[in-house]
Each structure stands twice: as structure tokens, then as C-alpha cells.
Amino acid sequence: MTELRGFDSKKFLENFDSVYKLRPQVEQLADRLSNNKYKNIIMIGQGGTVLNWSPVAIYLRHLANIPVYVENAAEMILKKDLRELTSESLVLTNSVSGDTPEILDAVKYVNSKGVSVYGLTGHEDVPLAKLLKDPIYHPVGGTDGSYLLYYMLTLRLYHNFGFFSDYDHWADQMANLGKNLLKFREQFDDRAHKIAEKYYNAPLTMLVGSGMTWNPVMLFSMCILEEMQWVRTRPVKSSDFFHGPLEIVDNTLPVFLIKGEDEYRPLDERVERFIKKFTNKVEVIDSKDFIFDGIDDKYRVMLSPAIFSSILDDRLAYWYHMYRGHDLDFRRYYRQFDY
Structure with a gap:
């Protein structure tokens, strides 16, 4: 371990x-x-x-x-x-x-x-x-x-x-979920360290996702980077990327593409082809890179949000916190007074 x-x-x-x-x-x-x-x-x-x-x-x-x-x-x-x-x-x-x-x-x-x-x-x-x-x-x-x-x-x-x-079969296999999510944290930790080191002080970061990955993108953007690290973000759906957001892409803007495995993956791939041409600050994080042990592949799409919560909300959040020197539990406004 x-x-x-x-x-x-x-x-x-x-x-x-x-x-x-x-x-x-x-x-x-x-x-x-x-x-x-x-x-x-x-x-x-x-x-x-x-x-x-x-x-x-x-x-x-x-x-x-x-x-x-x-x-x-x-x-x-x-x-x-x-x-x-x-x-x-x-x-x-x-x-x-x-x-x-x-x-x-x-x-x-x-x-x-x-x-x-x-x-x-x-x-x-x-x-x-x-x-x-x-x-x-x-x-x-x-x-x-x-x-x-x-x-x-x-x-x-x-x-x-x-x-x-197949509920019973699925639920039996979920006994293996915790150790898999720990393995994914371990697998991603070094990369999380490098991403945070490179981008922790960027004035704006764009995060792109779709389908089952969209809400994990929003959660990491809103609840982690903005709330916990005071990092300005621009979350964008892959389906919306080519209707406005593409125009602000250049070498000053980090773009994190969170790729899933559902029916909307072609939208992510289209974004990937574009951003790799027009910015050198690209991080493509793909759920396909994280392989489950003891859990059938047919459950991968369902579990993709858990993959991203484990690697983004935990490991990438931790390394942002280390480089920014900002405690993940400290808030200026949230729950500090009535508003």
C-alpha cells in the first residue's frame, strides 16, 4: 500500500x-x-x-x-x-x-x-x-x-x-469498490502533484466534461477549487464548448478535460482534438485509465463519478492545498455568519 x-x-x-x-x-x-x-x-x-x-x-x-x-x-x-x-x-x-x-x-x-x-x-x-x-x-x-x-x-x-x-451481483461486487478507489488515488497521486505544481496559481482554469462526468466536474470546480481553494474556474460542458468558450482558449489558459465512457465521449474527444492544437496547457484525465479489480466493466459508466471524486476531490485537491498554502477547511464566508 x-x-x-x-x-x-x-x-x-x-x-x-x-x-x-x-x-x-x-x-x-x-x-x-x-x-x-x-x-x-x-x-x-x-x-x-x-x-x-x-x-x-x-x-x-x-x-x-x-x-x-x-x-x-x-x-x-x-x-x-x-x-x-x-x-x-x-x-x-x-x-x-x-x-x-x-x-x-x-x-x-x-x-x-x-x-x-x-x-x-x-x-x-x-x-x-x-x-x-x-x-x-x-x-x-x-x-x-x-x-x-x-x-x-x-x-x-x-x-x-x-x-x-443483476442487483445482487452488482451489490456483491461493490464490496471491492473501496480498495479500488484507494488504488486509483495511489495511481493518480504523482500526476496530481505535477498538475497542481504547474497550475495552482493560474488566474483562470477551464474544466470540461459531459454526461456522467459533468457533475463531478462541477463539484470539483465549485466545491473544491472555488470554495476550498479560492481558485477561479470556468466549468464548461463538452456540448457547449464550441459555442463560445473555445474563443478564450490560448496558451494562458489551462484546460482540464475530464473524459468519461458514456455515450457523450465523442463530444469529449472533439474538445480534446481542438485544445491540443490551440493551447499547450492541457490535462486530459480519462476514466478509461483506471481499471477496476473485482468489478465488471459493465458497471464502469455508473461508477465513473466515483473515480473522479477519488482522484480530483481528494488527491488533486490535496496538492492544490499544499501549493497554495490554503487550508481545505478554511472559509471566508461559507457558514461563517448569516447571509
Whole structure:
């Protein structure tokens, strides 16, 4: 096991194992929910949790024609008529802290309509726990574990509805996910070090992605580089790149292309061909370079957000922090006072 600076590998594996051990509880909840008929699924998040739910929603839409909505909590509570919310909606949310104001207000709004909200939070004594029905507690948090729990809950439900027949096989293999994500961290660490050393002080950094990688791009851009490192970023969808953003590409602008493996990969490849011609500050980070042990290739697209969360939000974030000398936990404004 490679020793990673600023990372406790043993603790990570222990935490991931504790998340995986929630499998029976999560499956029991999904089995109870399967007794109901749902016309749609509504996932509520705020900030990073919106971005974590979104790839799961994308994947579920590929499995069945059940409408799946991802709602920003701050926007949701201001809508006058949330028409998709009915008594036949399955509403899910997550907040490990359990005190995110917007999520609390959104759950209260849904409850006021006579609809229960299910989901995940850190402890039984946080405010959100009192608003959820049958909450699942996962105090260790972490994006990796959240993805696993989101998929366990929804895919078990879809399995019971006849849309994901190999759930048991998939869930058994997820016991191997933690050690794979640790391996990917180790594999990427040296490159993360070099990327951060080269670009940590750039006045602007463009990050490009698509499909299942878009929300990991947004999360790294918004929640890591901007919030935690005060680095100015320009996240761009690959499909939008040639409709404006291409004009600011030159040798002064670092461009990070986050390549996935879903149906939108040709869009990423088109961007790659362009940026390699017009800037020498290019970093192409491809999920295909990270090979799972003990997990079937057919699950790669589904798990690509977890690959990128492990290498970007952890290793690249760590090395940015080292070169910028800016603590990842320090904020000027966020949660520092009322605003």
C-alpha cells in the first residue's frame, strides 16, 4: 500500500467498509418502499449533494422510463407550484451534517404537502433526522460512500420493479469498490502533484466534461477549487464548448478535460482534438485509465463519478492545498455568519 500524503488509507478503508455494512438496512428500506407505486422520483440536494444525486438520476433514466427529477433545495422552496410533487412521488435527500438550511426547508415543504421524505444523514440527533422517515445514518460522510448508498437504495428499488435484474451481483461486487478507489488515488497521486505544481496559481482554469462526468466536474470546480481553494474556474460542458468558450482558449489558459465512457465521449474527444492544437496547457484525465479489480466493466459508466471524486476531490485537491498554502477547511464566508 502506497503511503499518500495527507490521507489515512487505513481509515478510508474502514470508513468505506462501515458504509458497505449499511447494505442490509438500505435494502430493507428499498424493499419496504417497493410496496408502493411511484409515478416519479424526486432527489433533493444543495450544492455538492445536487451534484452527487445528478449522475445517479442520469443512470436511472437509462434503466426505465420513470421520471427522475433532481431539485436544488433553495430553488424548490421558492416554486409556487411543484407539479411533479404528488402523493405518488418518492422523495429522497441527503445531508451528512443534517443542518443544511435549504435542505431542511425543502423537506419541511414536502412534508407540509403530506409526502414523506426518505434519505441519509449523519446522526439521529441532527435536525434532518427528525424530518425524514426511516432515515439511514452514515456519519463518516464522503462523496465515495454517498454514491454507493444512493445507488444501493435506488438500484435495489429498480431491481424490485424489474428494471435492474443483476442487483445482487452488482451489490456483491461493490464490496471491492473501496480498495479500488484507494488504488486509483495511489495511481493518480504523482500526476496530481505535477498538475497542481504547474497550475495552482493560474488566474483562470477551464474544466470540461459531459454526461456522467459533468457533475463531478462541477463539484470539483465549485466545491473544491472555488470554495476550498479560492481558485477561479470556468466549468464548461463538452456540448457547449464550441459555442463560445473555445474563443478564450490560448496558451494562458489551462484546460482540464475530464473524459468519461458514456455515450457523450465523442463530444469529449472533439474538445480534446481542438485544445491540443490551440493551447499547450492541457490535462486530459480519462476514466478509461483506471481499471477496476473485482468489478465488471459493465458497471464502469455508473461508477465513473466515483473515480473522479477519488482522484480530483481528494488527491488533486490535496496538492492544490499544499501549493497554495490554503487550508481545505478554511472559509471566508461559507457558514461563517448569516447571509
